[in-house]
Structures are given as C-alpha cells and as structure tokens.
Amino acid sequence: MNPMIALENRYCAHNYHPLPVVLTKGEGIWVWDTEGKRYLDMMSAYSAVSFGHGHPVLVSALMTQAQRLAVTSRAYHTDQLGPFLQRLCEMTGQDKALPMNTGAEAVETALKAARKWGHKIKGIPDNRAEIIVCHGNFAGRTTTIVGFSSEPQYRDGFGPFASGFVSVPFGDAAALEAAITPHTAAFLVEPIQGEAGIIVPPAGYMAHCREICDRHNVLLICDEVQTGLGRTGCLLACDHESIKPDGLVLGKALGGGLLPVSAFLAREEVMNVFTPGDHGSTFGGNPLAAAVGAAALKLLHEEGLIERAQILGKRLLDGLRAVDHPAINEVRGKGLLIGLELKPDYVSAREFCERLMERGILSKDTHSTVVRFAPPLVIRKEEIDAALEVIGAVFDSLPEPHGRSVDAVQSIAA
Numbered sequence: 001m002n003p004m005i006a007l008e009n010r011y012c013a014h015n016y017h018p019l020p021v022v023l024t025k026g027e028g029i030w031v032w033d034t035e036g037k038r039y040l041d042m043m044s045a046y047s048a049v050s051f052g053h054g055h056p057v058l059v060s061a062l063m064t065q066a067q068r069l070a071v072t073s074r075a076y077h078t079d080q081l082g083p084f085l086q087r088l089c090e091m092t093g094q095d096k097a098l099p100m101n102t103g104a105e106a107v108e109t110a111l112k113a114a115r116k117w118g119h120k121i122k123g124i125p126d127n128r129a130e131i132i133v134c135h136g137n138f139a140g141r142t143t144t145i146v147g148f149s150s151e152p153q154y155r156d157g158f159g160p161f162a163s164g165f166v167s168v169p170f171g172d173a174a175a176l177e178a179a180i181t182p183h184t185a186a187f188l189v190e191p192i193q194g195e196a197g198i199i200v201p202p203a204g205y206m207a208h209c210r211e212i213c214d215r216h217n218v219l220l221i222c223d224e225v226q227t228g229l230g231r232t233g234c235l236l237a238c239d240h241e242s243i244k245p246d247g248l249v250l251g252k253a254l255g256g257g258l259l260p261v262s263a264f265l266a267r268e269e270v271m272n273v274f275t276p277g278d279h280g281s282t283f284g285g286n287p288l289a290a291a292v293g294a295a296a297l298k299l300l301h302e303e304g305l306i307e308r309a310q311i312l313g314k315r316l317l318d319g320l321r322a323v324d325h326p327a328i329n330e331v332r333g334k335g336l337l338i339g340l341e342l343k344p345d346y347v348s349a350r351e352f353c354e355r356l357m358e359r360g361i362l363s364k365d366t367h368s369t370v371v372r373f374a375p376p377l378v379i380r381k382e383e384i385d386a387a388l389e390v391i392g393a394v395f396d397s398l399p400e401p402h403g404r405s406v407d408a409v410q411s412i413a414a
C-alpha cells in the first residue's frame, strides 16, 4: 500500500473513505498525485474550489494579507472586515452579515438568529420556536444539525438531539405550509440539495415557499453553502426564481479554495437580534479571511464565472444527457452542479469514480448511486468536452450487469 495512505490509515480518524489517490499539487482545474499523474478535478472540494486550485490573484491576496495582519479576533476592528462584508451584502442584496468559518457554523448562526427572532420579534413563547427543514437536508455535522438530518448514519449514536425541528419533504410547498404552526420561526432549505445527490426541486418551488413564508411571517433561510457564488449559473440559486430570502448562508467557495470562510447574511430586523456577547467565533471575520473572501467575490465578476457556470454547465449537462447507456438512471443539475445517478444493480457510484480516477478524472460518489460533476468554474469548454469523452470511455468499459461482480472483485484485488 502507498505509504501516505498507510500513515493516514494509522493516524487519522476513519471518518472518511477517500479514493485511493495521494495528491500533492494543484493548479487551476488540475491536481497531481505523488507519482506525477495529473487528474481533472471534477469535485472541487465539494464546491469550495470554484476558482480552481491556487488562483494567482487569490494566492497573492492571501500572501499579502498574511504578511500584514492575519488574525486579531473581533475584539478589535480591522481595515479588512468592513469592505469584505459591504461587498458581500451589496452583491447578495442582504443588509448585514455575520462572519464565521465553516458552513456548519454559519448554519448554527442562522438557527440561533431564527430562534431569537422568533422569540423576541415574532412573539413565540420562550423555548418554543420551531424550525422547519427538509428530508434529505445537509447542513453540516454539529450535533444540532445532524439531529435534524434524515440520514440515519449521520445521527446514529450521536443523540440526544436538540428539539424544535420539524422535517417536510423537499420540493413540496404544500407540505411546508401544512407544517407551519404559530410557533414556526423559520424554514431552512437548500434551493438545490447537494449532498442528498444534487436534487433539483420542481420549477416554482422556491417562489412558492417565499410566498408561503411571507403569508405566515416565517423566515425563509436559504443554505447556499454549496449552491451559492455562481455554482448553479446564477450568483445564488435563489436567483433562478428571483426570490430574496430573509436569511442566507454562504461558505465553501467564499474562502476562495484557500481558507474556511463562511457567513450568515440577513435583513436588518433579523440580524439585529444579536447584541455584543450573544454569539461569536475567535477566527470568524479575521482579516486574512476577509481579504481572501473579498478578492474571491471580486474575481467571480471579473472572470465572468457565473456566466461560465451557466454556459459550460449546460454543455456538460447536455453532453451527459446525450450518453445512451443502460447504467444511467438520471442526469440532473443546474450550472456546474451536476449529478449522474446510476442504477445500483449495474455499477456503484464508488466503482464508477474509481474507473474515472484510473482515466484521470476525480469525482466522488454520494449516496452510493450518484456521481457528482462540479468542476472549478474556471474550466474551459475544450476541457468539458475532454471530460465527456473520458466519461463516455468509462461507460464503454463497464461490463454487462451479469459479469459485473467478477470484474468488481478483480478491480478491488488489483
């Protein structure tokens, strides 16, 4: 076994099941393993690397700021935080932002804001606020968040969980309305569910949810940690239905693929529930993160990455849909967030990803049947076409279903 894999296996907690590749270098859409083999990164660290690996503009912003001032805590003001959050608010149309580091922390911030708004502004009796979430949600791995997950493995053994969450089917606006009570503070939703397997709801769903939340004085909070910042071909996935949420969660790509940077954004009335001492984070909003985040937001427009995601995403989606193979169950997605769902009796998503890896494309399976295609937004159309050819070759390489088990055993043994 590769010595680096052996070391990780020995010393790292086994909370992931990585593909058997050891990466050492990245540039743009490419990464290299320790043997010098090059791979096209079609995963982008779950969309965190939307700008590609080591984008020179972002690396330069990082280096300059790291040498000047990196971490201060929010005990002091800095000359970086204000300009970053101004840009972020102006781009997203939100009034105020609360900076955190990881997506899960920003979601926790959203939950705290929603509950406090419910109790102090909406007038829900103390400790009775309810938040509605969707089946199949993914919002991170804290105990509160996994407590409202519908994925048994995410919860198993980790209880007891926080109460106050109600789950409804995703994509069903009538189910949302039926679940609302006078104690409902917020509806937390991903406009497209990422980890659930790139699930795109029916057209009109988000607009309908907006209308229902307005009618019942319930906050609509969109978790766009994965879908935000151009990934789906609009700045926010909410923009596809021209709706503005009351609260917005961003992360992943906000750190330019270099740092964990996240934020909860909201309108004034919601964010004003926080007063000094209510909530915080030692690293949240640090000048290094702010400088890189600001540079990333600027780059999004300067390089036309949102339009690229829309145009190239369509090219990739059309190309995948044109593949005629019995192993395909469905191809779905928006922009450069695409899921290829395979028939499990034909080939597992894991095996498909291993076959892609052998041919120089890195992706990752989600939920055993879905292969994710979410390359950096800086990818070019020739590279999309080359990837489509490789994907086609992997389909061609699949054995017939009856012969599959023998082949799978051989590929594991190899």
Ligand SMILES: *Cc1c(COP(=O)(O)O)cnc(C)c1O
Pocket (backbone or CB within 6 Å): 046, 101, 102, 103, 104, 105, 107, 138, 139, 140, 141, 190, 194, 195, 223, 224, 225, 226, 227, 251, 252
């Ligand atoms: C990845 C993700 C999160 C959690 O982000 P972390 O940085 O891993 O904590 C939250 N919400 C969505 C939709 C995500 O895809």
